[in-house]
Amino acid sequence: MERFGGHYDTWTDNRIRWILDNFGERIFEGKSVLDIGGGSGHIARRVRELGARQVEVVEGRLSNIAEAPRDDAIAFTLANLERGLTTREPSYDIVLNLGTIYHLANWEPILIDSILRAREVVFIETEVIDSEVEYNRYVVEDTGGYDQAMSGVGSRPSEFEIDRLLARIPNAFGHKVLDPALNAEFHRYDWENALDGHVEDGLRRFWAVQRLSQLDAVGERAAADALLREIHYSKTLETLVLTRRAQHELERKLDKVLELLTAAGSWAPSAVS
Ligand SMILES: C[S@@+](CC[C@H](N)C(=O)[O-])C[C@H]1O[C@@H](n2cnc3c(N)ncnc32)[C@H](O)[C@@H]1O
Structure with a gap:
């Protein structure tokens, strides 16, 4: 296919x-765009046609880039x-951050830097976990695919964690969009929260983030760097939390197995120290 x-x-x-x-038929006209x-x-x-x-x-896969038809106005950066976000230019009029951060374990720097690279507006869209407390779930993905x-290992960030991060980024005003007009086949954006921690194919959210004038680009970068340091620190802590949780889950399952074996008479609990 x-x-x-x-x-x-x-x-x-x-x-x-x-x-x-929502942003006008001519939004892309004459604009520089980062995808x-x-x-x-x-x-x-599509945006070139517009x-x-x-x-x-x-894009990270050379095989995807190799399939692209030639167009001198579309440049590919292999990264x-x-x-982190490697780009040719320091900024673009419009940034598209679509369908990608949930395929990254380290998604937060891409979220933050995608906004700092935009002069006008950023569109962000991702699969999410339906949870307000579990701020991210790491998910094993198929490396054999092309996309x-x-x-x-990908991530399913909580939409609320994304909201929290967006609120911390200077000169950016994020607006979450729950419009059914975005829905396409199994991709859904207008669902109601159950907050039960489930993840599933197509459970998605969409944000439009408008950039406000950057009067203090140095201060903006410093604030973003401070946020990135905070995230780096919390990721270190997260490793500990995830390891402890996995250990607890294993202990719970082992207890269950021993209980069943004991009940079946094939295990004497006193044999275990
Ligand atoms: C689900 S596709 C989304 C394509 C497009 N943005 C869209 O929304 O229709 C995810 C894309 O991210 C790329 N990708 C996955 N992991 C990556 C990584 N670590 N670095 C760069 N690109 C990556 C995949 O190769 C694929 O092109």
Whole structure:
């Protein structure tokens, strides 16, 4: 099957249509656009058709880039987003951060830097976990595919953690969008929270983040760097928390097995010290 065809077609149509309906049919005209995790450029080609002057696609898989039809106004940057956001230019008019952060273990720097790279507006969209307390769940993904986490481990961030981070980024005003017009096949954006910690294919949220004038670019960078240091610290702590939780889960399962064996008469509890 063609890469980024199939279910991508309606999904891409609906996301682009929503942007045009809400930000104007001419939003991309003459603009420079950064498309993060842009695959073979299926979205980049759409925004070029809509008048974008220049599009840069950041993508980690060479095989995706190799499939892209040639267009001098679409530049591809090969980069591993787990290591941060590598781009050719320091900033762009519009940034598209679509369908990508949940395929990263280290998604927070990409969320934050995608906003700092934008002069006007950023569109962010991701699969999420339906939880207000579990701020992220790491999920094992299939590395054999062309569009999943390159590392084999993705994230399902809580939408509330994204809200919390957006509120900390200077000169950015984020607005979460629960519009059914975005829905496409199994991708859903207008669902109600159960807050039960479940993750499932297609459980998604969408944000439009408007950039306010950057009167103090140095101060903005310093505030973002402080936030990134805080996140780095909390990720270290998270390793400890996840290890302890996994150990607890194993102990619980082992207790259950021993209980069943004891009940079946095939295990004497006194044999275990
Ligand atoms: C689900 S696709 C989304 C494509 C497009 N942005 C969209 O929304 O239709 C995720 C993209 O992220 C890329 N990707 C996954 N892990 C990556 C990594 N560590 N570094 C760079 N790109 C990565 C995949 O190769 C794929 O092109």
